Amino acid sequence: MPIQFIRSSLFASPKNLLRTLFLVTKLRSLAMGSYTASSQSSKLFFRQLFEKDSSTYTYLLADVSHPDKPALLIDPVDKTVDRDLSLVKELGLKLIYALNTHVHADHITGTGLIKTKSPGVKSIISKASGSKADILVEPGDKVSFGDLFLEVRATPGHTLGCVTYVTGDGLDQPQPRMAFTGDVLLIRGCGRTDFQGGSSVQLYKSVHSQIFTLPKDTLIYPAHDYKGFSVSTVEEEMLYNPRLTKNQETFKGIMENLNLAYPKMMGIAVPANMVCGLQDTTS
């Protein structure tokens, strides 16, 4: 946009003044190299992190406009806790929450380890998971960090207690919205439904009622990817997901015939993750 236009519109009306300030901030942030990876919000710091042995994504989010720079980690893995905490420290963030989308069967959560290394951090998981944690969230709850928040949506199907964390709805929240879907919705796939209270009927219902009803440009950030994808959108998955675009009966058949081996770490990971990954940690 020509600077001339920005200058002249500055004096036109209070509404234009606000619009102009927004544009100037946006232009300045683009010129300086945006601090955020995917969002238009100048408040949100966002980073996608990867653990290669279990192909798990961990997400770091922070409100960098707040003086404390409060931050949270979604689905941290025990093996990469030191990397994640170093990053938090380097960036001057204050980690306040370590969240899980569900009780993972393929790796040990880093939540308990984070609590021992960074006292004051609170662990979060859904009440429906039956696990121990400092905060047990329920559908509709908000997890606030600074002026930003995540909304909790119940998305059972891969496990009974799976939740999806969605960035807030509002002009002061990141746009487009971001959905951290755990294992319920993967890019061009979905979580298996053959253990931990899994159900293909529930998973289908969860995705269609809780995720596909979000705005089409909502970014989908899953807990795993096995094909090299990193992000998708609601619109893309509604159009191209090879499982969830089918009708429920066909979907049920697909899920019954996945023939996947049980995760190698399942026997160790599930009991450990019921107590945030550390058997001897209080929560």
Ligand SMILES: N[C@@H](CCC(=O)N[C@@H](CSS)C(=O)NCC(=O)O)C(=O)O
């Ligand atoms: N081979 C891995 C486990 C792979 C696996 O089962 N992934 C799960 C999510 S972690 S429980 C899944 O739901 N996969 C769905 C799919 O379609 O691949 C291991 O041994 O850990």
